[in-house]
Amino acid sequence: MKTKVLMVCLGNICRSPLAEGILKSKVDANAVLVDSSGTAGYHIGNPPDKRSIAVAQKHLLDISAQKCRQFSKNDFKEFDLIYAMDKNNFINILSLANTEKDKKKVRLLLDEVNLGINEVPDPYYGGVDGFEEVYQMINSACEAIAKKLN
Template sequence: MTKILMVCLGNICRSPLAEGILKSKLPDDSFFVDSAGTANYHVGNPPDKRSIAVAKKHGLNISNLKGRQFKVSDFDRFDLIYVMDESNYNNVTTLARNNQDVSKVKMILNVVYPDQDYDVPDPYYGGDNGFENVYNMLDAACSIIADSLK
């Protein structure tokens, strides 16, 4: 079974969306998808209501997800770790114990725009439109990831 982790700052906006989107594109008997945040602000909380709403609009239910913080043991548990922005990348790779850990960490939009290191913007302080834009970015990236893994 291939295990994939999506990571953002608080694990309530971008990474739960990415988790839900990728789960919808992969068979759950061969793939496990989870999400985490680099910060501990929202541990145990559901995703932001705007993330839940945009997911629902696209036929996905992420309301049952709960925020958790990234742990060093996630390097052992997951085969691929996709981060949403450069700050997340730096926070995760700082915890890496070796080059093998670092090699698992990828900027998610690099699957769409190779080697560009574009950030998925954090929609938390913006309006609802930001969540739709983030959904579309993550949907494009997750389609490519799913196609490459099948």
């Protein structure tokens, strides 16, 4: 049976699409399913932000076919692990949980590594450099997650 992992940020256009693409590149697709979503519904159906697509391409990953979707209560049934990019999204996800079992699935992504911070900053309003920094943070966390899952 596949382990199902969900990456979650606010709009599902910057951080979580990168996290989805990065983790997919590090795990066996036959054993692990990776998806992403956002706690807000601003961009449903849209592709990731052009800057996220560009930074992924720079690292030889193609995330351009992803489509934004909103996190739902049903995701607790579908996924084994749910990673939030920051504390606000972590709290928003937990507020939808019905059971302790659901709550135990939710984690902060950067708690998987010791980077001295536990939130992936939202690069949306910054420049291209912010997307590269975010990529590196997410990549470190996904490396640690992949080691556990593989």
